[in-house]
Amino acid sequence: MKPGRWILLAVVVGGAAYYGAKRYERAHYEVALRPLAGGKEEKAPAGTRIKIEVLNATTTKGLAHRATLFLRDRGFDVVAIGTASQQRAETTVIDRSKHPAWARLVANAMGATLTSRPDSSRYVDVTVLIGANWRPPSEPFYP
Numbered sequence: 001m002k003p004g005r006w007i008l009l010a011v012v013v014g015g016a017a018y019y020g021a022k023r024y025e026r027a028h029y030e031v032a033l034r035p036l037a038g039g040k041e042e043k044a045p046a047g048t049r050i051k052i053e054v055l056n057a058t059t060t061k062g063l064a065h066r067a068t069l070f071l072r073d074r075g076f077d078v079v080a081i082g083t084a085s086q087q088r089a090e091t092t093v094i095d096r097s098k099h100p101a102w103a104r105l106v107a108n109a110m111g112a113t114l115t116s117r118p119d120s121s122r123y124v125d126v127t128v129l130i131g132a133n134w135r136p137p138s139e140p141f142y143p
Helices: 003-032 063-073 100-110
Strands: 051-056 077-083 092-095 113-116 126-130
Touching: 051 063, 063 077, 063 100, 063 126, 092 100, 100 113, 100 126
Parallel strands: 051 077, 051 126, 092 113
Antiparallel strands: 092 126
């Protein structure tokens, strides 16, 4: 085979791989942004940094991490994750910075109830307590 044909073959194979990777990335992103049952397709406003603390209030390991990925995909800035001291049945969003509109965005995205407990000693605007009723979005299956 002539050297020019090898180069052409390499370019075609490389282009196909690049196209496939972009298609996979786009499909994964679209699935990740689907709203949950009961939740809305809410995103953080452009140019606004809403700092969120996510606490797992269940016995399910890794739920705070999944919620963090869920919120970051929507443009929210999750600055802390951890485990709550008490377990909860319902997911609750707590407004910490007297910005109820920001907390409402997060509550709508999570399909959660909203309460307000301003606390200026915290570095966050919103605290999310993940309850047993929250289900993370399904991840796409690519064999």
